[in-house]
Amino acid sequence: MTPALWNIEQFRENVFRYAEELTDDPDNPVPKERVILQLDRDPEFQTILQKWHKLCxxxxxxxxKRVLALAETHAREILPSCLMCGECCRHGSPTLHVEDLELLRQGKIPWGALYTLRRGEPVHSPFKDELVFLVDERIKLREKPGGRQCLFFDGDTQECTIYADRPLQCRAxxxxxxxxxxxxxxxxxxxRKDIFGEVDVLWxxxxxxxxxCAFEKLTAAFKALEETRGEAVDQVLDLLAYEDHFRNFVAEKLNIPRSQLELVFGRSFADLVQVFGFRVDVGPDGTRVLVPDAPSEEAKEE
Ligand code: SF4
Incomplete structure (x- = not known):
């Protein structure tokens, strides 16, 4: 249909579609949301938008034709500042730096919103599409269950709910x-040394x-499981039970809230078995069973 017959909704749909085409090129790092936002803030575009329904x-x-030219300009000339398009937030949560400790101490970011990736754990490299094994631990904001979106990204408003107090990585x-x-x-x-290092008992x-409960031990147990074609399953289950007991025992003795266990001890072995293509099912009598499962995508270090 020719633009001459478009109503305002069709005009908007076509703007969106054109921004998509402009940013479809895999070599173009600019997300379409970003082009739309820039366009939306362009006074000339706003004037056209406001009077569209009155035009012949x-x-x-x-x-x-003028809108197409404006969209091309905005896809090419990116404003060097964050427009809160949410692109970064949809693809992962930030890794925290020492500078972020102040935000945590001031309560701007709750402790329960963090989790630890321990040394040796596999994560997706943010720079290459591959799994890498962490040589040092990292602390991250949590992602929403079942996906990569940052916990603080509001899906309705498409905005960060802690924008003024977002971590260093998000600002940079x-x-x-x-x-x-x-x-x-x-x-x-x-x-964790920066956070808990001075609490001797806990540290x-x-x-x-x-x-x-090093991740290498879990790796070794799964290797044995594979080599023995399942005979060594008890080795894995014993390790899972031990790790589970350790974290829960210490949490109870030191009154560590459950919401902070993944920060204090990192992800549990029971959660990490997914890396090896398994999951843990618990039977009615409390018995744990290791069940083959599809490997999940690991946390993305950024
Ligand atoms: S903290 Fe805010 S800015 Fe940073 S990734 Fe999460 S939602 Fe986005």
């Missing part, structure tokens, strides 16, 4: 340019947990 057919065709990264995000890797990352127990 010929004027609509003339102004539509730019959806149109990967460089600032890469440069951020030179900044010191937040670790000693965390070190003990890391020694006895």
């Amino acid at each position: 057919g010929a004027e609509k065709v003339r102004d539509w 990264q730019a959806c149109w340019d990967p460089k600032p995000g890469e440069e951020l890797t030179a900044q010191p990352y937040l670790t 000693d127990l965390l070190e003990e947990h890391d020694r006895r």
Whole structure:
């Protein structure tokens, strides 16, 4: 249908479609939401939008050509600032840096919104599409269950609910340019030592947990399971039971809230078995069973 016959909804749909076409190129890092937002803030576009319903057919065709030109300009000339398009927030949550500790201490970000990826755990590299094994631990904001969206991204408004107090990575990264995000890797990352290092009793127990329940031990147990064609299943189950007992015992003794267990001890072995293509089912009598499952996507380090 010619633009001469479009009503305002059709005009908007076609703007959206054109922005999609402009940003469809895999070499173009600019997300379409970003182009739409820039266009939306363009006074000339706003003038056309406001008067669209009053225009005659010929004027609509003339102004539509102008909108196409504006969209092309905005896809090419990206404003060097965050417009809250939500692109970064939809594809993962941030990894925290030492600088973010103040936000946590001030209560701007709740402790229960964090989790730890321990040394040796597999994560998706943000720079290459591959799994990497962490040489040092990382602390991240949680993602929404079953996906990668940051916990603080509001799906209705498409906005960050803690924007004024968002972590360093969110303030630094730019959806149109990967460089600032890469440069951020030179900044010191937040670790549990920064948070709990001065609480001697807890810190000693965390070190003990890391020694006895290292991810490498889980890897070794699954390797044995594979080599013995399932005979060594008890080795895996014993490790799961031990790790579970350790975290729950310490949590109870030290009154650690359940919402903070994944920050204090990292993800449980029971959750990490997904990395190896299994899940843990618990029978009516409480017996744990290891069941083959589809491997899940791991957390993305950013
Ligand atoms: S904290 Fe806010 S800005 Fe950062 S990823 Fe989450 S929703 Fe986006």
